[in-house]
Amino acid sequence: MSVIDFNNNKFQFKKKHKFSPAVSFLIDLFFPKHCLVCGKEKTFLCQDCFSLIEINSFRYCLCQKPQRAAIQGKCPSCRNRALTGLYFACIFGQKALKKAVHSFKYPPYLKDLAWPLAYLIILHFEILGKKIDPSSVLIPVPLFLSKEKERGFNQSKEIADILAKAWQIKIISGCLTKIKKTANQAEMGKEQRSKNLEGAFRFTDKMKKEIKGKKIYLIDDVYTTGATMEECAKILKQSGAREVWGIAVAREIMI
Ligand SMILES: [Zn+2]
Numbered sequence: 001m002s003v004i005d006f007n008n009n010k011f012q013f014k015k016k017h018k019f020s021p022a023v024s025f026l027i028d029l030f031f032p033k034h035c036l037v038c039g040k041e042k043t044f045l046c047q048d049c050f051s052l053i054e055i056n057s058f059r060y061c062l063c064q065k066p067q068r069a070a071i072q073g074k075c076p077s078c079r080n081r082a083l084t085g086l087y088f089a090c091i092f093g094q095k096a097l098k099k100a101v102h103s104f105k106y107p108p109y110l111k112d113l114a115w116p117l118a119y120l121i122i123l124h125f126e127i128l129g130k131k132i133d134p135s136s137v138l139i140p141v142p143l144f145l146s147k148e149k150e151r152g153f154n155q156s157k158e159i160a161d162i163l164a165k166a167w168q169i170k171i172i173s174g175c176l177t178k179i180k181k182t183a184n185q186a187e188m189g190k191e192q193r194s195k196n197l198e199g200a201f202r203f204t205d206k207m208k209k210e211i212k213g214k215k216i217y218l219i220d221d222v223y224t225t226g227a228t229m230e231e232c233a234k235i236l237k238q239s240g241a242r243e244v245w246g247i248a249v250a251r252e253i254m255i
């Protein structure tokens with residue numbers, strides 16, 4: 001198991017930009033951290049509440065009613081999906097996880113929560129005993145620019161950056177872009193979602209050589225119907241990727 005202290009943003013390596021002790025003191029004074037679940041001070045998610053989040057110990061197929069799948073491969077009914085397969089660290093329903101994801105993506109936009117969320121993915125891969133192919137490439141699911149500006153960051157990129165350092169593999173961000181503003185998908189069914197996303201993503205032509213013949217890991221925070229990842233996987237395959245695997249912190253089970 002890896003040694004981690006994500007509450008100090010340390011994880012076998014040091015974060016590049018650290019505040020001086022005086023600035024950190026002022027930040028803590030005016031914006032005190034409290035655990036989202038139990039209220040404990042000096043952290044957004046304490047180690048105890050983090051440890052209550054159940055990590056998935058299997059890999060499942062992409063189907064609506066998830067069935068356990070071999071490390072490679074999909075069930076016959078998912079054979080035509082562009083997405084090669086999916087890894088998800090947790091089931092979305094859990095209270096601590098739901099709170100963490102919500103406070104990360106919506107106000108107060110706690111960017112530091114990328115650390116425990118990325119660590120759930122790392123633990124999931126350790127539990128599966130799955131090694132990351134060092135020649136593979138990480139690509140975060142992009143946001144439409146105005147959405148990213150509103151949030152101040154792209155949550156998938158924040159998670160992907162941590163994974164890239166932890167796994168020591170290449171990350172390519174900014175080449176897969178969302179070029180169409182799409183309606184909020186929360187209330188939509190599967191068919192509507194994929195229609196909504198048609199033509200929404202693009203991969204930069206001159207970067208196609210970077211993914212040609214490669215195995216791609218596409219990173220997102222929550223996998224719901226999979227319409228977003230499927231559309232991204234289509235574009236990445238059309239742009240030359242050999243395999244596109246999805247990796248999500250959590251999966252919403254739709255049954
Ligand atoms: Zn707590």
Ligand SMILES: [Zn+2]
Binds near residue numbers: 061063076077078
């Ligand atoms: Zn399936």
